Amino acid sequence: MKTISIRAFIPPPVLRRRCLDQRRFYAVQAPGTPAVEIFNSRTKWMQRERAAADTDGSRKVDYLRDEVASRLSERLLDISRHFPKVLDFGANACNIARVLTQPNPAPEATSTKDEPIASRIGHLVCADESPTLLHRDADLPFNSSISLSREVLTSAETLPYDGNTFDAVLSSLSMHWINDLPSVLAQINHVLKPDCPFMGVMLGGDTLYELRTSLQLADLDRRGGVSTHTSPLADVRDVGGLLQRAGFQLLTVDVDDIVIDYPDSFALMQDIQAMGESNAVLGREASGIQRDVLAAADSIYRQLHGNEDGSVPATFRLIYMIGWKHAPTQAKPLQRGSGMVSIKDILEGGKSGNFENCTSA
Amino acid sequence: MGTKVRPIEKFASAVGKCSVESAVYGKCIVADYNNVRKDKCLTEFLKFKDCYMAAYRKR
Numbered sequence: 001m002k003t004i005s006i007r008a009f010i011p012p013p014v015l016r017r018r019c020l021d022q023r024r025f026y027a028v029q030a031p032g033t034p035a036v037e038i039f040n041s042r043t044k045w046m047q048r049e050r051a052a053a054d055t056d057g058s059r060k061v062d063y064l065r066d067e068v069a070s071r072l073s074e075r076l077l078d079i080s081r082h083f084p085k086v087l088d089f090g091a092n093a094c095n096i097a098r099v100l101t102q103p104n105p106a107p108e109a110t111s112t113k114d115e116p117i118a119s120r121i122g123h124l125v126c127a128d129e130s131p132t133l134l135h136r137d138a139d140l141p142f143n144s145s146i147s148l149s150r151e152v153l154t155s156a157e158t159l160p161y162d163g164n165t166f167d168a169v170l171s172s173l174s175m176h177w178i179n180d181l182p183s184v185l186a187q188i189n190h191v192l193k194p195d196c197p198f199m200g201v202m203l204g205g206d207t208l209y210e211l212r213t214s215l216q217l218a219d220l221d222r223r224g225g226v227s228t229h230t231s232p233l234a235d236v237r238d239v240g241g242l243l244q245r246a247g248f249q250l251l252t253v254d255v256d257d258i259v260i261d262y263p264d265s266f267a268l269m270q271d272i273q274a275m276g277e278s279n280a281v282l283g284r285e286a287s288g289i290q291r292d293v294l295a296a297a298d299s300i301y302r303q304l305h306g307n308e309d310g311s312v313p314a315t316f317r318l319i320y321m322i323g324w325k326h327a328p329t330q331a332k333p334l335q336r337g338s339g340m341v342s343i344k345d346i347l348e349g350g351k352s353g354n355f356e357n358c359t360s361a
Numbered sequence: 362m363g364t365k366v367r368p369i370e371k372f373a374s375a376v377g378k379c380s381v382e383s384a385v386y387g388k389c390i391v392a393d394y395n396n397v398r399k400d401k402c403l404t405e406f407l408k409f410k411d412c413y414m415a416a417y418r419k420r
Binding site: 295 | 399
């Protein structure tokens with residue numbers, strides 16, 4: 001049997017030729033700023049400017065920033081190094097600089113007497129977007145005991161520095177207002193010299209969950225719906241991934257809760273406002289929270305979370321992160337499974353039998 | 362009145378004077394906080410509101 005070719009019946013590929021005539025493009029991500037925008041940076045800038053304009057009121061609510069700055073600075077002690085040039089990114093009122101000039105918080109932990117940590121730092125650059133807040137404490141005595149310069153940033157999300165500039169970058173309680181965290185972390189990685197650390201702390205996770213839940217319940221009962229009164233925050237699990245994505249090595253992420261008691265929820269909200277940390281979520285209600293909701297939230301706060309003595313607790317969850325810029329000479333983590341000692345035995349103490357077996361084996 | 366009192370501070374102190382009504386309202390919401398709907402505790406809230414509005418006007 002003879003096979004008949006059907007080729008003659010197939011129409012010539014006209015369409016294909018037409019396609020080839022046109023220029024074709026690969027699918028690429030749109031350039032420029034990404035569409036993800038959670039916070040209104042203009043509103044945030046204004047809130048911080050206004051808060052700092054009231055110098056006394058603003059200084060009164062420095063308790064949280066000072067405490068967190070001192071906890072972050074303690075971590076600098078663990079690195080036995082001299083840092084010629086350090087950047088404090090998102091410095092607020094230079095709280096880190098002030099803490100650094102105070103006497104060493106843990107003199108017995110290190111052999112270097114109780115000289116302030118500032119002696120380890122050559123020059124500190126405090127950078128922040130809000131000029132009023134940044135220069136608020138410029139005439140206080142601590143400025144003379146550390147080599148310090150203040151720089152106002154044009155945007156909270158860009159670092160106008162050349163690559164390989166700084167020997168360490170610190171950041172305390174400002175990164176929770178950044179829209180594009182991956183980009184900012186990558187920029188921080190860029191301005192660091194190789195094998196130099198970034199140490200940051202930001203609010204995250206369950207921060208102010210008491211206020212968040214009370215306002216939600218009050219909103220539901222009074223108005224029949226929920227509105228955003230508190231920021232969405234990064235979780236601990238996210239931070240590790242973010243640092244890794246930005247190219248940091250030898251990551252350390254840990255969490256610390258600070259619980260502060262307030263006389264009532266109004267005092268808490270006033271302090272947050274005085275810190276310049278009010279709600280700046282895009283699409284928030286411009287009118288603020290209705291008074292009915294405020295009153296309802298206060299009584300729900302007391303019932304749901306209140307202390308025995310009538311005060312109300314507020315939780316601030318701090319996420320500390322340490323990452324090192326990659327360098328070929330850097331110490332690397334050991335191979336998985338190469339550990340000889342179980343850290344569980346050491347931490348639980350007493351059971352040293354396992355440890356001896358391992359070393360003799 | 363030498364120092365200026367912010368309206369919200371006056372409001373806060375008015376609310377603080379109604380702890381009994383506030384507790385009744387709070388307990389009503391918290392008793393079943395997984396099923397809160399609009400005006401779930403309306404009567405309790407209105408009593409609470411009457412109290413703090415009276416305290417607010419008094420000063």
